[in-house]
Amino acid sequence: MDVQRIAAFSQGSEGGNPAGVVLLQNAASEDEMARVAAEVGYSETAFATEEGDEGKTWRVRYFSPESEVPFCGHATIALGAALGKQNGAGTYTLVLNDATITVDAEATPDGMMATLSSPPTISRAMTEAEARDVLSLFGLTSEDLDPRLPPAYIHGGANHVVLPLKDRARLASMSYDLDKGRSVMREHDLVTVMQVYIEDNQTFVARNAFASGGVVEDPATGAAAAAFAGYLRDSRWPHNGSFIIRQGEDMGSPSLIRVSLDDTKGASVRVSGGARDIK
Structure with a gap:
């Protein structure tokens, strides 16, 4: 091939x-x-x-x-x-x-x-079991979370959970055991766990753990970005029709994801980005 x-x-x-x-x-x-x-x-x-x-x-x-x-x-x-x-x-x-x-x-x-x-989007509150297992995986507690945006299960073609953090340094220090992460994500049918820091209403910094696929972290995750957009819409976040996600900064591979959306609940969102050939 x-x-x-x-x-x-x-x-x-x-x-x-x-x-x-x-x-x-x-x-x-x-x-x-x-x-x-x-x-x-x-x-x-x-x-x-x-x-x-x-x-x-x-x-x-x-x-x-x-x-x-x-x-x-x-x-x-x-x-x-x-x-x-x-x-x-x-x-x-x-x-x-x-x-x-x-x-x-x-x-x-x-x-x-x-x-x-994207495919249609869905979001809901995390279950007690999801919250317990995912927070424990990363050594997080409720005190680490940003109260402006509760943690949630999000879907836009694949299943994810999102953990909004109130401290940029806490995001930068993300770490977890890969085998345990694989077990948690497979138990809860998750493709990634998205951690995000809110820089402003239309700018977010993210990291995505991808143990379910055997990868510690993705430097850019378009499926999670689409799911997150649906969640922002469901939460009536003031996105003004578009926002950006910066990802990969903490792993030395800076990536930029642009998202546009309307206010139709569950509707497809548009996710844009550049592409370059790897030599």
Whole structure:
């Protein structure tokens, strides 16, 4: 298989979250995709098979080194960039396991830019068991949380929980045991745990633990960004229709995620980012 290596949500020639992208002429077996994803070693690899002969509709599956995931934002941005380079700017329809979405590809002076329209969003309060296990995993207590935005279960194509922290230094010190994190996330059917610091109403700094996929941390997580947007909307947060997430700063891979949304509860949100080829 020809694997393209692309960093999504990059800032020019730096940062971003590496993803593998494989454009297939014929569908591959699940075992083959899992094997290739493990060999690539990135947090996710997207496998896309063209449907029809127009090059505008693709069947997409996402694999981490350890498991298949239902939706991955940064790999979708990377896929959009790859499709834009191969087939030109425009809108591509992506048929996922549980949803059908679109990604727009656009050439800019700084390289390819892609914008995905997410699956529907859902949020709810965390259960007692979720809160107990997740807070314990990171050595956090309720005193570490920002009272302006309660911790929550959030969904925008995949399941996450978000922990808003009131101290930027506490976010910077995030650490946990990978094996314990894998157990907690799988027990509660979570793809990532998102920790976030509120810089202002439209600027957030985030870190995303991804033990469920065998990766300690993602430098940029588009699926969690989409889910978080839905949560902000459900919480009537004053987002004014858009916000940015800075991620990866504390791991030396600064990434920038741009999100736009309306006030329609549960509706798709748009997540945008740059992309760069990894040499």
